[in-house]
Amino acid sequence: xxxxxxxxxxxxxxxxxxxxxxxxxxxxxxxxxxxxxxxxxxxxxxxxxxxxxxxxxxxxxxxxxxxxxxxxxxxxxxxxxxxxxxxxxxxxxxxxxxxxxxxxxxxxxxxxxxxxxxxxxxxxxxxxxxxxxxxxxxxxxxxxxxxxxxxxxxxxxxxxxxxxxxxxxxxxxxxxxxxxxxxxxxxxxxxxxxxxxxxxxxxxxxxxxxxxxxxxxxxxxxxxxxxxxxxxxxxxxxxxxxxxxxxxxxxxxxxxxxxxxxxxxxxxxxxxxxxxxxxxxxxxxxxxxxxxxxxxxxxxxxxxxxxxxxxxxxxxxxxxxxxxxxxxxxxxxxxxxxxxxxxxxxxxxxxxxxxxxxxxxxxxxxxxxxxxxxxxxxxxxxxxxxxxxxxxxxxxxxxxxxxxxxxxxxxxxxxxxxxxxxxxxxxxxxxxxx
Amino acid sequence: xxxxxxxxxxxxxxxxxxxxxxxxxxxxxxxxxxxxxxxxxxxxxxxxxxxxxxxxxxxxxxxxxxxxxxxxxxxxxxxxxxxxxxxxxxxxxxxxxxxxxxxxxxxxxxxxxxxxxxxxxxxxxxxxxxxxxxxxxxxxxxxxxxxxxxxxxxxxxxxxxxxxxxxxxxxxxxxxxxxxxxxxxxxxxxxxxxxxxxxxxxxxxxxxxxxxxxxxxxxxxxxxxxxxxxxxxxxxxxxxxxxxxxxxxxxxxxxxxxxxxxxxxxxxxxxxxxxxxxxxxxxxxxxxxxxxxxxxxxxxxxxx
Numbered sequence: 001x002x003x004x005x006x007x008x009x010x011x012x013x014x015x016x017x018x019x020x021x022x023x024x025x026x027x028x029x030x031x032x033x034x035x036x037x038x039x040x041x042x043x044x045x046x047x048x049x050x051x052x053x054x055x056x057x058x059x060x061x062x063x064x065x066x067x068x069x070x071x072x073x074x075x076x077x078x079x080x081x082x083x084x085x086x087x088x089x090x091x092x093x094x095x096x097x098x099x100x101x102x103x104x105x106x107x108x109x110x111x112x113x114x115x116x117x118x119x120x121x122x123x124x125x126x127x128x129x130x131x132x133x134x135x136x137x138x139x140x141x142x143x144x145x146x147x148x149x150x151x152x153x154x155x156x157x158x159x160x161x162x163x164x165x166x167x168x169x170x171x172x173x174x175x176x177x178x179x180x181x182x183x184x185x186x187x188x189x190x191x192x193x194x195x196x197x198x199x200x201x202x203x204x205x206x207x208x209x210x211x212x213x214x215x216x217x218x219x220x221x222x223x224x225x226x227x228x229x230x231x232x233x234x235x236x237x238x239x240x241x242x243x244x245x246x247x248x249x250x251x252x253x254x255x256x257x258x259x260x261x262x263x264x265x266x267x268x269x270x271x272x273x274x275x276x277x278x279x280x281x282x283x284x285x286x287x288x289x290x291x292x293x294x295x296x297x298x299x300x301x302x303x304x305x306x307x308x309x310x311x312x313x314x315x316x317x318x319x320x321x322x323x324x325x326x327x328x329x330x331x332x333x334x335x336x337x338x339x340x341x342x343x344x345x346x347x348x349x350x351x352x353x354x355x356x357x358x359x360x361x362x363x364x365x366x367x368x369x370x371x372x373x374x375x376x377x378x379x380x381x382x383x384x385x386x387x388x389x390x391x392x393x394x395x396x397x398x399x400x401x402x403x404x405x406x407x408x409x410x411x412x413x414x415x416x417x418x419x420x421x422x423x424x425x426x427x428x429x430x431x432x433x434x
Numbered sequence: 435x436x437x438x439x440x441x442x443x444x445x446x447x448x449x450x451x452x453x454x455x456x457x458x459x460x461x462x463x464x465x466x467x468x469x470x471x472x473x474x475x476x477x478x479x480x481x482x483x484x485x486x487x488x489x490x491x492x493x494x495x496x497x498x499x500x501x502x503x504x505x506x507x508x509x510x511x512x513x514x515x516x517x518x519x520x521x522x523x524x525x526x527x528x529x530x531x532x533x534x535x536x537x538x539x540x541x542x543x544x545x546x547x548x549x550x551x552x553x554x555x556x557x558x559x560x561x562x563x564x565x566x567x568x569x570x571x572x573x574x575x576x577x578x579x580x581x582x583x584x585x586x587x588x589x590x591x592x593x594x595x596x597x598x599x600x601x602x603x604x605x606x607x608x609x610x611x612x613x614x615x616x617x618x619x620x621x622x623x624x625x626x627x628x629x630x631x632x633x634x635x636x637x638x639x640x641x642x643x644x645x646x647x648x649x650x651x652x653x654x655x656x657x658x659x660x661x662x663x664x665x666x667x668x669x670x671x672x673x674x675x676x677x678x679x680x681x682x683x684x685x686x687x688x689x690x691x692x693x694x695x696x697x698x699x700x701x702x703x704x705x706x707x708x709x710x711x712x713x714x715x716x717x718x719x720x721x722x723x724x725x726x727x728x729x730x731x732x733x734x735x736x737x738x
Contacts, residue, residue: 006533014521210517214578217484217511218534415486417515428448433488 003219007227008234011202015235025242029250053094053122055112058083060101065133070125087113097126104137177380178353184302184376185348189341192309192372195236196317200330202228203321203414212414221411225322226403229314233307240303301379304392309372312399313337319406322413323421323429333421344370352377366391368398405430435498437462437586437617438483443492445478452478453489454641460619460634462497465612467632467649468621469724471732474638476621477514480588483619484511497585507536510584514591514621516575520564524550524574527563528581535582549577553603568595576604580611587611590621605631625725635724639732649724656722656730660694661701663708664716675699675707692720 015021054072057064058080066073071094076083080098087096095114102108110130112118139149203225206212215224320333344352344364352361356378364374365383371391375383412429419425438460445453453475460466470476481487483494485506494501496508518527528546533539550556553573563571572595580587589608593601608618608631620632628635628649635652637645645652660679666687671678676699680692689712695704701719708714722730 003534006530010530205520209520210513210515211519212517213486213513213515214511214517214531214575215534216486217509217513218506218531415481432448 004223004227004230007219007224008231011228011231012234015198015232016238021235021239025239026246029243029246054092055095055097055126056083056087056090056093057097057099059099061099063133063137064099064130067129067132070129084113099130104134104141107134180298180380181353181356181377182348184298184379185345185352185373188302188306188309188373188376189345191236191306192313192341193338195232195310196313199229199232199314200317200321201327202232203318203410204324204327204330207322207414207417208325216414221414222407225315225318225407225410229311229318229403232314233310236306236310237303240306244299298379301388302376305372305375305395308368308392308395308399312368312372312395312402313341315399315402315406319409319413319426322410323416323426325417329421340369341373344373348373348377356381362387366394368395371395408432435462436460436495437464437466437497438619439495440479441493443479443482443489443494445475445482445487445489451641453482455492456638456641456643457492458636458643458646460617462617463612463615464633465608465618465620465631467628467635467724468619468638469623469628469635469728470638471623475641476638477590479638480511480513480590480619480621483588484509507582508585510535510579510582510587512575512579512587512589512592514594516572518563518571518575518578521562523560523562524555524566525559528574528578531578532582535584537582545581545583546577549581553577569597569600572596573600576607580607584616586617586619588619588621591623592620593622593624593627625723625728628724637728637731644731645727652724652727653721656727658694658720658722659697659699660692660720661704662716662718662720663691663693663714665689665691665708666713666715667711669693669708669712673707673711676704688715 052068052070052072054074056074056076057066058076058078060080066075074093076086076096078086080100083096083098087093095112095118098109098111098113100109102110107130112123112126139145206215212224219227316337320330320337323333324330347360347364347370351358352364352374355361361374361378364370365378366387371394375388375391408430409426412432413426436459438458440456440458443453443456444451456475456479468476468479478487482489483496483501485501485503496505499505522530525546528550529539529542532542532546537545547556550559555570555573558566558570558574563574566574576592579589587608592604592608596604612618620627622628632649634648635646636643647655664684666689668683668689669678669681669691675696677694677696678691679694682690684690693704693708695701701717705714705717708717
C-alpha cells in the first residue's frame with residue numbers, strides 16, 4: 001500500500017513540476033475564451049466587409065422591389081431564356097433570379113440560377129425579401145395598415161418554473177441549462193481523452209525505456225498501474241481546482257471592472273437590439289436563471305463524473321498502452337474505446353440536450369461507458385435522485401470492472417516486447433494465470 | 435547455507451514449456467553463473483525469483499525461507515533489458531527506486547549519495563538520465579541495483595554496454611560485494627566472465643537444467659585427458675599409450691601438439707614415453723574452457 005502512495009506521489013510530481021503543466025493550467029482558461037472571441041470577431045468583420053454579390057433578375061410579375069442591403073441587383077428587361085444566356089456569359093454576376101407572373105395567394109415558380117451552390121443564408125435572404133414584399137402587397141390588398149397590425153401583436157413570455165420535491169419553486173431558463181449542459185459535456189469529453197491519452201503515453205514510455213522490469217521487481221504490476229492512474233487523477237483534480245479558483249477570481253474582477261455589464265448580457269443586448277424595452281428584461285431574466293443554477297452541485301457532479309469516467313477509460317487506455325510498443329501501434333485499439341465516448345458526445349447534441357428526460361437520454365446517463373458525458377448534459381435540467389444514484393453506482397462498478405480487466409492485460413503486456421498484438425492475444429493474456 | 439534453492443520449478447506458457455522441473459542450489463556468498471543459450475528459460479527463472487511472474491509448480495526458498503513478497507527487499511535485480519526514467523534526474527531516480535525497495539526516505543538519500551560519491555559521479559546528481567551517455571546510465575543503473583544492500587544480487591548480462599574501464603570497475607565492485615557476504619547470480623553468455631568470476635555454475639538448455647556444480651567440479655567432469663605439448667622433432671601419430679590429435683609445426687623444428695592419453699595412463703607415463711621420442715619443452719594439461727563445455731553440451735543436446 002505504501003508503495004502505491006510512493007508511485008502516486010512520483011507520478012504527481014513528475015507532471016506538476018513540468019513547465020508545460022503550469023502553462024496549460026494558467027493559459028487554458030484564458031486561451032479558450034480568447035480563441036472564441038477572435039473567431040466571433042472575425043466572423044462579424046467578414047460579414048461586414050464582404051463584397052455584395054450582384055444578382056440579375058428578370059421580373060415578369062412586376063412586383064419585385066429589390067432590397068440592396070444584402071445584394072446588388074440588376075434588372076434584365078428580356079425574357080428569361082435570353083437572360084440565362086447573358087448570365088452564363090457574364091463574369092461578375094453571382095446569380096440570376098427569375099420571378100414569373102404569380103398569384104399573390106400562391107406564389108410559385110421563383111427560381112435562382114447560380115454558377116456555384118448558394119449558401120442557405122443567401123437563399124434565406126432572398127426568400128425573406130420576397131415574402132416581405134408579398135406581405136406588403138397583401139396588406140395593401142386587404143387594406144390593413146401597419147399600426148393595426150402592430151396593435152394585434154402581443155408579447156407573451158412564459159416563465160418556466162420548476163417545482164422540486166421540496167416544494168421550492170425555481171425559475172429555469174432552458175437556454176441557459178442547454179448551455180451549461182453542453183459546456184460540461186464537451187469539457188468532460190475533452191478531459192477524459194486528454195488524461196486517458198496521458199496514461200497511455202506514460203505507460204508506453206515506461207515500456208519502451210525498459211524501466212518497467214526494474215519497477216515490477218519491486219512492486220506488483222497492478223500497484224504500478226493503479227499508482228499511475230491515481231497519480232494522474234490527482235494532477236487532474238489539482239488542475240480543476242486551480243481553474244475554478246482562477247475563473248471565479250477572473251470573472252469577479254471582470255464584473256467589478258465593468259459593473260453589471262456581464263459578457264453574457266452584452267450578448268443578449270446584441271440579440272435583442274431591435275427591441276430596447278425587452279433588452280433589460282431579458283438580461284435580468286438571464287441573470288436570474290444563472291443565479292438559479294446550483295453551480296456547487298454541478299461542479300461536484302462534474303468532478304465525480306470526471307473521476308469516474310477517467311478511471312473507467314483510464315484503465316482501458318492503460319491496458320492498450322501496456323500491450324503496444326509505440327503510440328502508432330496504439331491507434332487501432334483506440335477506436336473501439338472511443339466509440340461509446342463518441343455516441344454520448346453526438347447524443348449530447350442530437351437528443352440529450354433537446355430531450356433530457358427521454359428514455360435514451362436517461363439510459364445513456366446510467367450506462368457507465370456513456371454516463372459521464374450524458375449525465376453532464378442532463379444535470380442542469382434536474383435529474384431524479386434515483387437515476388443519479390443508479391448512474392453513480394454503476395459508474396463505480398464500471399470502473400472497478402475495467403480496472404480489473406485492464407490489470408490482467410497490463411501485467412502480461414508490459415513485459416512483452418516485439419509481439420504482434422491483436423484482440424486474440426490480449427484475450428489470451430487476460431486468461432493467463434499468475 | 436544456501437542462498438537459494440529451487441525444487442522442480444515449472445513454468446508453462448500457452449504454447450511452450452519455459453521451465454521444466456528445474457532444481458538448483460545456489461550456495462551463499464558465491465558468484466553463481468546461470469548459463470544457457472538464448473531462449474533457454476534463464477530470464478523466466480530470474481523473473482520467478484523476482485516474483486515478477488509466478489511459477490506453475492515447484493518451490494523456491496531464499497536463505498532458508500519460502501519465497502514471499504517481503505523478499506523483494508532482499509534481492510537486487512539488474513535486468514538485461516535495462517532502462518531508467520529518461521526525464522528524471524539521477525538523484526531523484528535513485529531515491530525513488532531505493533524507496534520502492536523499502537528504504538525510508540532518509541536512508542535512501544544517504545545511501546544514494548554515498549554510492550554516487552563512491553562511483554565518482556556526484557556531479558550527475560541533478561542531470562536527467564536522457565542527458566547521460568549509455569555507459570553513464572549503466573553505472574546509475576548498477577547503483578540502483580545494489581544500493582538497498584540486497585543479500586542476493588541478480589545480474590543479467592551485467593557487462594553489456596560497459597567499456598573495459600567501467601567493466602573493470604563493476605567487476606571490482608562485484609568481488610567486493612561478495613567479500614561483504616552477498617550472493618551474486620550472473621546470467622550471461624560471456625564465458626570469459628564465467629571463467630574469471632564464477633564459483634558455481636548451472637547450465638539451462640531447452641527449459642531443462644543440464645549441468646550444475648562448482649566450476650572446478652564441472653571442469654573435472656569434462657576433462658578429456660588431453661595435453662598441450664611443445665616439442666622439438668615431430669611425433670609419430672600414435673603409440674600404445676596416446677593418440678596424437680593435432681600437430682602444428684612452429685619455427686626451428688618446434689611443434690605444438692594436442693595429445694590424448696589412453697585410459698589408465700598417467701601423465702607421468704606419457705612424459706616418460708614422450709622424452710624417448712622427442713625433446714619436450716612444455717607440458718600442460720588441456721583443461722576444457724567453460725566455452726568449450728557450453729558448446730559441446732548445448733550442441734550435444736541439439737543433436738539428439
